[in-house]
Amino acid sequence: MIREIKIVKGQFLQKEGEYNTKGYIVKSGLLRSYSIDAKGKEHIFMFAPENWIIADTTPPHLPSELYIDALEDTLAIVFKKGEEDNPDVQKLFSRLNVLQKRIIMLMSASSIERYEHFIETYPNIIQRVPQRMIASYLGITPEALSKVKGEQKKKGK
Amino acid sequence: MIREIKIVKGQFLQKEGEYNTKGYIVKSGLLRSYSIDAKGKEHIFMFAPENWIIADTTPPHLPSELYIDALEDTLAIVFKKGEEDNPDVQKLFSRLNVLQKRIIMLMSASSIERYEHFIETYPNIIQRVPQRMIASYLGITPEALSKVKGEQKKKGK
DNA sequence: AAAAAGTCTTAATCTAGATTAATGCCTGAG
DNA sequence: CTCAGGCATTAATCTAGATTAAGACTTTTT
Numbered sequence: 001m002i003r004e005i006k007i008v009k010g011q012f013l014q015k016e017g018e019y020n021t022k023g024y025i026v027k028s029g030l031l032r033s034y035s036i037d038a039k040g041k042e043h044i045f046m047f048a049p050e051n052w053i054i055a056d057t058t059p060p061h062l063p064s065e066l067y068i069d070a071l072e073d074t075l076a077i078v079f080k081k082g083e084e085d086n087p088d089v090q091k092l093f094s095r096l097n098v099l100q101k102r103i104i105m106l107m108s109a110s111s112i113e114r115y116e117h118f119i120e121t122y123p124n125i126i127q128r129v130p131q132r133m134i135a136s137y138l139g140i141t142p143e144a145l146s147k148v149k150g151e152q153k154k155k156g157k
Numbered sequence: 158m159i160r161e162i163k164i165v166k167g168q169f170l171q172k173e174g175e176y177n178t179k180g181y182i183v184k185s186g187l188l189r190s191y192s193i194d195a196k197g198k199e200h201i202f203m204f205a206p207e208n209w210i211i212a213d214t215t216p217p218h219l220p221s222e223l224y225i226d227a228l229e230d231t232l233a234i235v236f237k238k239g240e241e242d243n244p245d246v247q248k249l250f251s252r253l254n255v256l257q258k259r260i261i262m263l264m265s266a267s268s269i270e271r272y273e274h275f276i277e278t279y280p281n282i283i284q285r286v287p288q289r290m291i292a293s294y295l296g297i298t299p300e301a302l303s304k305v306k307g308e309q310k311k312k313g314k
Numbered sequence: 315a316a317a318a319a320g321t322c323t324t325a326a327t328c329t330a331g332a333t334t335a336a337t338g339c340c341t342g343a344g
Numbered sequence: 345c346t347c348a349g350g351c352a353t354t355a356a357t358c359t360a361g362a363t364t365a366a367g368a369c370t371t372t373t374t
Binding site for chain 4: 315316317318319320321322323324325326327328329330331332333334335336337338339340341342343344
Binding site: 030032034042043044053071086088089091092093095099100106107124129137 | 187189204206229245246248257263264279282293294296
């Protein structure tokens with residue numbers, strides 16, 4: 001089902017934590033998606049002007065990570081994310097979500113938080129690649145990673 | 158056409174600047190993609206262990222941004238990126254490329270470089286949103302962006 | 315039109331992580 | 345077997361950008 005909606009400046013289409021299955025194609029105006037970190041700071045994930053698609057790619061059974069609201073009065077088409085049953089499209093969506101998470105991490109988490117998130121998410125990879133490559137993936141130097149691991153051990157992990 | 162290939166540890170599947178239309182599904186082993194910045198530093202974009210897909214999402218008519226090589230002896234299936242003519246899939250690919258570029262930027266560029274890249278890529282958005290939101294998108298504070306713009310002016314831009 | 319709230323800039327200080335450098339450990343090539 | 349090159353760790357110093365704070369403008373609310 002395709003539906004066109006009107007959103008006024010400042011109005012929300014989605015808030016963090018909601019279970020949301022919708023995405024939006026902007027016809028006119030401007031939408032934005034963003035996250036809010038532990039310190040209350042906003043991190044804009046994406047601007048969506050005319051003809052852009054905007055959606056939180058978190059899978060529908062998990063709480064969303066992003067807020068979506070309007071920076072200008074906007075006309076948009078709503079689509080249901082779940083209604084797509086092409087398996088290729090499904091795979092691409094989960095890939096998009098990996099990158100979405102990564103960007104949010106790079107913008108809002110410290111090097112130690114990024115490291116801890118990495119070992120939770122990819123425990124098997126740690127065994128298989130040298131530390132300097134983990135550091136490179138996290139966007140820090142091997143020296144900084146070495147320091148981080150020391151601090152982590154002190155905390156008794 | 159689907160083809161299975163064997164790659165030995167250290168072997169390259171793609172280098173930056175090549176025009177590449179292939180992607181890979183890893184059956185066993187471990188591949189990785191990465192970029193090299195102006196200072197010669199490597200930034201790992203993705204690890205691909207068993208059952209992961211790895212590909213540079215740069216459109217086929219543009220030079221690739223990533224190197225892809227093997228961290229372990231690997232068995233993978235090659236697929237042609239261009240052969241997919243589903244328009245939804247095409248759109249998702251271009252979206253993936255936006256995020257790929259963004260991640261590489263966040264990992265390897267200074268705040269001033271990120272700002273300059275932003276104004277080149279989204280000149281129309283600058284007019285429409287407050288500076289503090291541009292800063293938030295770039296992953297810096299509004300104060301830092303203000304400083305950056307000052308330096309940019311000095312350079313006579 | 316006055317008050318309140320948000321925005322941009324400049325400047326002083328602080329800090330996470332970069333850089334540089336030295337040491338010891340592994341590992342694989344000959 | 346050995347030795348040269350890659351890898352991890354630790355420590356000293358440096359720096360890009362964060363934080364904090366203050367002032368001038370602009371926009372919105374009442």
